[in-house]
Amino acid sequence: xxxxxxxxxxxxxxxxxxxxxxxxxxxxxxxxxxxxxxxxxxxxxxxxxxxxxxxxxxxxxxxxxxxxxxxxxxxxxxxxxxxxxxxxxxxxxxxxxxxxxxxxxxxxxxxxxxxxxxxxxxxxxxxxxxxxxxxxxxxxxxxxxxxxxxxxxxxxxxxxxxxxxxxxxxxxxxxxxxxxxxxxxxxxxxxxxxxxxxxxxxxxxxxxxxxxxxxxxxxxxxxxxxxxxxxxxxxxxxxxxxxxxxxxxxxxxxxxxxxxxxxxxxxxxxxxxxxxxxxxxxxxxxxxxxxxxxxxxxxxxxxxxxxxxxxxxxxxxxxxxxxxxxxx
Amino acid sequence: xxxxxxxxxxxxxxxxxxxxxxxxxxxxxxxxxxxxxxxxxxxxxxxxxxxxxxxxxxxxxxxxxxxxxxxxxxxxxxxxxxxxxxxxxxxxxxxxxxxxxxxxxxxxxxxxxxxxxxxxxxxxxxxxxxxxxxxxxxxxxxxxxxxxxxxxxxxxxxxxxxxxxxxxxxxxxxxxxxxxxxxxxxxxxxxxxxxxxxxxxxxxxxxxxxxxxxxxxxxxxxxxxx
Ligand code: SF4
Ligand code: SF4
Numbered sequence: 001x002x003x004x005x006x007x008x009x010x011x012x013x014x015x016x017x018x019x020x021x022x023x024x025x026x027x028x029x030x031x032x033x034x035x036x037x038x039x040x041x042x043x044x045x046x047x048x049x050x051x052x053x054x055x056x057x058x059x060x061x062x063x064x065x066x067x068x069x070x071x072x073x074x075x076x077x078x079x080x081x082x083x084x085x086x087x088x089x090x091x092x093x094x095x096x097x098x099x100x101x102x103x104x105x106x107x108x109x110x111x112x113x114x115x116x117x118x119x120x121x122x123x124x125x126x127x128x129x130x131x132x133x134x135x136x137x138x139x140x141x142x143x144x145x146x147x148x149x150x151x152x153x154x155x156x157x158x159x160x161x162x163x164x165x166x167x168x169x170x171x172x173x174x175x176x177x178x179x180x181x182x183x184x185x186x187x188x189x190x191x192x193x194x195x196x197x198x199x200x201x202x203x204x205x206x207x208x209x210x211x212x213x214x215x216x217x218x219x220x221x222x223x224x225x226x227x228x229x230x231x232x233x234x235x236x237x238x239x240x241x242x243x244x245x246x247x248x249x250x251x252x253x254x255x256x257x258x259x260x261x262x263x264x265x266x267x268x269x270x271x272x273x274x275x276x277x278x279x280x281x282x283x284x285x286x287x288x289x290x291x292x293x294x295x296x297x298x299x300x301x302x303x304x305x306x307x308x309x310x311x312x313x314x315x316x317x318x319x320x321x322x323x324x325x326x327x328x
Numbered sequence: 329x330x331x332x333x334x335x336x337x338x339x340x341x342x343x344x345x346x347x348x349x350x351x352x353x354x355x356x357x358x359x360x361x362x363x364x365x366x367x368x369x370x371x372x373x374x375x376x377x378x379x380x381x382x383x384x385x386x387x388x389x390x391x392x393x394x395x396x397x398x399x400x401x402x403x404x405x406x407x408x409x410x411x412x413x414x415x416x417x418x419x420x421x422x423x424x425x426x427x428x429x430x431x432x433x434x435x436x437x438x439x440x441x442x443x444x445x446x447x448x449x450x451x452x453x454x455x456x457x458x459x460x461x462x463x464x465x466x467x468x469x470x471x472x473x474x475x476x477x478x479x480x481x482x483x484x485x486x487x488x489x490x491x492x493x494x495x496x497x498x499x500x501x502x503x504x505x506x507x508x509x510x511x512x513x514x515x516x517x518x519x520x521x522x523x524x525x526x527x528x529x530x531x532x533x534x535x536x537x538x539x540x541x542x543x544x545x546x547x548x549x550x551x552x553x554x
Contacts, residue, residue: 089482090482094529116482116484116489116490117482118491118498119481119482119491119498119499121499121500122498130482132482132483132484133529133532134529135482135483135484135485135486136486136489137485137486137487137526137527138485138486138526138527138528138529141526141528142529153529170490171490172490174493175488175489175490175491175492175493176488176492176493176494176495176505176508177488177492177507177508177511177512179511179515180487180488180507180511180523183487183520183523183524184486184487184488186524187486187487187524187526190526191526199490246491246492246493246497246498247489247490247491247492247493247498248493
């Protein structure tokens with residue numbers, strides 16, 4: 001620990017080192033199973049190993065019960081993958097969160113993404129009681145105080161080893177009120193966020209406008225911003241995201257390209273259609289990364305391909321981001 | 329005001345069980361204003377119960393009474409002498425009224441005929457919406473006069489979640505996003521700065537988490553505290 005402090009790292013995680021060294025970072029996502037088989041994690045970890053600097057492990061994503069982020073993270077790490085533990089405010093109060101963070105750190109976790117959490121009504125336990133004892137900004141501050149002040153949220157000192165996380169937060173440039181979004185990001189930075197991962201981008205002009213404001217506020221110099229992208233799976237999926245998912249904007253051009261991808265392929269030939277869709281989805285994603293990379297203030301890319309982890313390698317490779325650098 | 333709605337008739341019938349003589353007691357305050365448990369609703373429910381029980385072959389004798397406020401002793405005390413005649417009382421007051429009856433008249437069981445739903449206001453004729461969760465530490469002064477505890481689906485204190493879009497909450501397009509409202513009003517009032525400050529974790533101990541909350545005003549008490 002003392003060693004990490006001496007060299008100036010906050011957590012000493014690989015992700016932190018990559019970003020600090022000025023490399024364009026790549027993170028990906030791994031969705032834990034709705035069951036207790038460790039092999040589900042290990043298999044996905046093997047797919048993602050070597051293609052991302054760290055991999056987010058979702059926490060009951062979309063409010064559906066899954067293997068815990070921390071437990072899955074430990075499994076992923078055993079395959080040589082660096083996890084980013086995700087923690088939502090929906091399921092735990094401040095006691096439970098802090099207890100889990102002590103445990104996560106003891107088990108070797110070094111990156112933490114602090115989230116509000118999707119509402120429980122989206123998931124498979126819509127009658128559950130949500131917690132929201134803290135919001136994501138307060139969660140960030142708590143984790144920072146644990147690390148930098150060595151104290152719990154109540155002010156009591158942490159005894160012995162202090163958990164030192166590289167603290168992440170989310171930002172949604174496509175949510176409303178748009179004017180508030182850069183300020184909300186500023187609040188997360190002020191609370192202690194070290195890196196940001198954005199919502200999936202399918203509207204680059206709006207993302208560019210958001211980043212312009214972020215850069216004008218000087219936030220990109222205080223926090224590493226990783227732009228969220230993901231390969232579209234089909235024209236139906238693109239339409240669904242455009243029309244149904246709250247907080248997302250999908251420009252029609254992407255939907256149209258996905259529709260055009262299967263032109264001429266007979267409906268019955270499901271396999272050929274799927275292949276064509278996937279090829280186009282990956283291609284669009286690569287092009288997006290190239291475009292986003294040019295935007296000032298973007299420090300890396302966060303690729304969300306849940307339940308399609310195989311897509312990450314061709315995307316990273318296609319974008320010219322392989323092999324991943326190592327920083328000692 | 330306290331907003332409530334009547335339980336389904338079938339549920340009420342089941343609650344009443346084999347009671348043969350029932351007193352339905354309404355309340356003249358909040359639940360009258362929200363058309364759930366005033367004199368008129370008491371009358372309608374009483375006749376429905378008479379009819380239903382007759383149809384089911386074991387007619388119930390149902391009497392009616394409505395007091396001005398079921399949550400204060402002085403208004404319910406006059407009921408005492410009548411209560412001996414009834415198997416049960418069915419209250420059409422909010423949960424406070426129901427408990428006041430049970431507390432004041434321990435020998436008679438008072439059952440709830442309403443679901444007490446929230447503290448809110450009529451947005452328009454026939455539409456009520458929640459405005460306050462009685463959190464015990466009002467922050468309206470920090471949020472442009474709009475309550476994120478009652479009106480944001482996640483009770484966020486530092487701005488909107490990622491699901492806010494086009495003015496509505498991610499949970500339901502019929503719910504206005506509280507943070508959209510707060511933002512717009514703060515802009516209008518020139519108080520955006522307030523929203524940029526980090527609000528620390530809320531002290532929920534003043535809210536629902538520590539048994540019944542209590543306020544004692546010595547200046548108003550009639551008896552000297554020991
Ligand atoms: S902040 Fe608390 S007391 Fe004030 S309106 Fe909201 S819930 Fe009620
Ligand atoms: S969309 Fe708005 S009201 Fe709904 S949970 Fe998010 S911030 Fe709260």
